[in-house]
Amino acid sequence: MSQPPSKPRYDVIVIGTGPGGEGAAMQAAKSGKSVAVIERGSRIGGTCTHSATIPSKALRYAIFQMTEANNNKLFREAGLSINLGIPDLRRSAKAVIDKQVDMRRTFYDRNHVPVYQGHARFCDRHTIEVVHTSGGRQTLEADAFVLAMGARPYRPLDVDFNHPRIFDSETLLNLGFSPQSITIYGAGVIGCEYASMFRNLGAKINLVNTRDKLLEFLDDEIIDALAYHLRERGVLIRHHEEYQRVEPRDDGVVLHLKSGKQLKTDVLLWANGRTGNSDGMQLEDLGIIPDRRGNLTVNDNFQTAVPHIYAVGDVIGYPSLASAAYVQGRFAASHLVGRPCERAMVQDIPTGIYTSPEISSVGKTERELTEANIPYEVGQALFRSLARAQIIGQTVGMLKLLFHRETLAILGVHCFGSSASEIIHIGQAIMSQPPPNNSLMYFINTTFNYPTMAEAYRVAALNGYNRLF
Numbered sequence: 516m517s518q519p520p521s522k523p524r525y526d527v528i529v530i531g532t533g534p535g536g537e538g539a540a541m542q543a544a545k546s547g548k549s550v551a552v553i554e555r556g557s558r559i560g561g562t563c564t565h566s567a568t569i570p571s572k573a574l575r576y577a578i579f580q581m582t583e584a585n586n587n588k589l590f591r592e593a594g595l596s597i598n599l600g601i602p603d604l605r606r607s608a609k610a611v612i613d614k615q616v617d618m619r620r621t622f623y624d625r626n627h628v629p630v631y632q633g634h635a636r637f638c639d640r641h642t643i644e645v646v647h648t649s650g651g652r653q654t655l656e657a658d659a660f661v662l663a664m665g666a667r668p669y670r671p672l673d674v675d676f677n678h679p680r681i682f683d684s685e686t687l688l689n690l691g692f693s694p695q696s697i698t699i700y701g702a703g704v705i706g707c708e709y710a711s712m713f714r715n716l717g718a719k720i721n722l723v724n725t726r727d728k729l730l731e732f733l734d735d736e737i738i739d740a741l742a743y744h745l746r747e748r749g750v751l752i753r754h755h756e757e758y759q760r761v762e763p764r765d766d767g768v769v770l771h772l773k774s775g776k777q778l779k780t781d782v783l784l785w786a787n788g789r790t791g792n793s794d795g796m797q798l799e800d801l802g803i804i805p806d807r808r809g810n811l812t813v814n815d816n817f818q819t820a821v822p823h824i825y826a827v828g829d830v831i832g833y834p835s836l837a838s839a840a841y842v843q844g845r846f847a848a849s850h851l852v853g854r855p856c857e858r859a860m861v862q863d864i865p866t867g868i869y870t871s872p873e874i875s876s877v878g879k880t881e882r883e884l885t886e887a888n889i890p891y892e893v894g895q896a897l898f899r900s901l902a903r904a905q906i907i908g909q910t911v912g913m914l915k916l917l918f919h920r921e922t923l924a925i926l927g928v929h930c931f932g933s934s935a936s937e938i939i940h941i942g943q944a945i946m947s948q949p950p951p952n953n954s955l956m957y958f959i960n961t962t963f964n965y966p967t968m969a970e971a972y973r974v975a976a977l978n979g980y981n982r983l984f
Contacts, residue, residue: 525549527851528643528657529844530635531792533561534837535663535828537619538844543661544626546852551655552628553635553645559623562665562829563837564615566685573608574601574688575712575869582715586908600693601716608688631655637797640821659823659851662811663844664792666829668785669808678763680782684709687784694718694781698770700758701787702729704868707741709784710750711871720750721778723770725787727755730868734880734929736915741870741931744911748871791830808832816856817847825851839864865943867936872912875939878927878946879917890920894955894979898932901974902966909933914971916942916955916979923955934968941969955980 526548529540536552544550556565563569581597581604584590623630633647638654645653668683670676676683682690684705697713699706702724710722722745729742729752746752756776761783762769768783791809798805803819805811810832817825825847828840842860849856865877884891899910912932918925928942945957958976963969 523654524656525551526657527551527659527661527848528553528655529661529663530643530796531561531663531665531828531830532556532559532619532623532630533563533663533665533828533840535665535830535840535844536561536661537622538841539661539663539825539827539848540628540844541622541626542845542848543852544628546848546854548852550626550628551631551657552623553631553633553643553655555632555634557632557648558616559619559630560612560616561663562667562685563840564612564619566688568837569612569615570605570608570688571684571708572869573611574605575708577604577607578712578715579871601690602692605688634795636795637801640801640824660825661844661847661851662793662796662819662824662826662830663828663840664796664830666789666791666809666835669788669790670785674761674785675763676785678768680768681761681763681785682782683785690782696767696780697721697782697784698723698768698778698780699784699786700770701725701785702752703786703788704730706784706786707745707870708868709786710745711869714745714748714750715871719780721770721780722750722752723756723758723772723778724752724754725757730874733866733874733876734915734927735882737874737876737929737931740913741874744872745870789829789835791832793830816850817843818850823851834864834866836864836866838867859947863943863946865936865939867939869936872909872932873935874931875935876927876929877939877943878925880927880929881917884917884926889926891917891926892920892979892982893917894975894977894982896971896974896978898968898971901968901971903968903970904933906966907933914938914975916958916972916975918955918979920983922950924950924953925955930971938968938971941972 527543527550529536529552532554540550540552585596631645633645635643638644642656696719698721699710700723702722710720714720728738757773759771759773767781770778793805793809801821811826813826813831817827819826827843827847829835846856846860868874894916896914898904898912904910915929917927925946930938955976958972
């Protein structure tokens with residue numbers, strides 16, 4: 516990555532070129548501010564592009580294509596089958612990564628945003644030093660900063676991640692063989708996604724959950740559906756367990772649990788939490804104190820304890836979504852340049868969880884509405900009843916609408932099944948409308964193409980409306 520000409524002072528310096536950093540840099544630049552970004556990686560894009568979202572989703576899709584082909588009756592009758600290992604399946608990710616990097620590089624070039632490569636650390640509240648990999652140093656100044664350094668997998672000190680059979684969610688993407696069995700410690704989004712992927716490859720799965728339920732932030736019915744379908748596919752879920760120690764062996768790994776259980780598998784994936792990349796930046800000297808996981812605390816405008824220093828994305832913790840990081844970056848940049856901020860940008864962020872089947876939701880859950888004493892009703896559409904789902908052979912799943920009994924306003928949309936992360940945006944668009952446009956009646960009175968998965972909205976709306984009488 517070539518170094519831009521030296522410009523000692525900018526209006527805004529953004530640290531990190533992942534979704535949060537990109538959103539902030541582009542918004543500030545288009546607002547007429549002089550902007551520079553600092554990226555410690557050799558290529559722009561951050562963790563999202565190089566070691567997390569893009570490569571893992573590309574791998575997931577490659578696995579999906581292979582398993583779909585092998586499960587297709589026409590192909591089976593013709594004696595056709597595909598059996599590719601992890602190294603072959605992940606090759607498709609490289610082409611996607613290269614395209615993403617090239618595209619994002621043009622964003623910075625077109626907006627005249629120089630990219631400095633190296634590790635950033637603060638000298639004072641308006642001065643930052645970039646330490647290049649070559650050992651050189653460069654000092655930059657700015658009126659404001661946006662910290663978007665992202666996060667990395669949490670690694671407890673007593674687990675040997677140098678062992679060839681112990682992985683975290685980033686190193687797993689470099690797996691050189693296809694394991695026959697895998698223990699996944701941590702049943703959050705990453706753990707559940709990889710459990711689905713490796714089960715689709717035929718591996719035996721131990722999914723160890725430190726909590727009582729999977730993905731507790733989801734609607735209870737969706738949680739139950741996910742747990743049911745994972746178990747139905749052969750995933751062994753172990754709730755409310757904690758590790759005591761990890762024993763690496765030449766032929767595998769034994770996970771010793773505090774309950775006395777011992778789980779031996781070919782490999783161990785440690786997927787229990789993430790750590791913000793705030794270390795080594797000398798933030799403490801400025802009065803910005805990261806928590807024990809390296810995350811930074813911000814206010815509603817994404818300002819840290821130092822008002823002209825903002826933080827967005829995974830380094831501030833929940834919801835740790837690429838989509839959320841991007842809009843947080845845009846919001847922070849709008850605020851720091853003094854422009855009105857659209858609060859809706861950072862509220863009701865949809866979740867997209869790429870399990871098999873996938874999950875997506877936006878808005879309130881039944882649990883939240885019940886606790887708030889809001890009178891709501893439920894409308895459901897089971898995918899097995901949709902012609903499109905029958906045609907493509909994806910009949911597992913449902914769409915669930917939560918709406919106010921009196922105003923008919925959409926309060927929450929929850930989807931489990933094929934294309935859930937795409938389908939959700941129809942409900943999101945209506946839910947974001949002001950009254951009376953946010954209404955169940957939109958779905959009842961709108962004609963949907965047939966046969967489509969989107970037709971589930973009409974089916975669910977009618978199902979819910981009929982419950983009112």
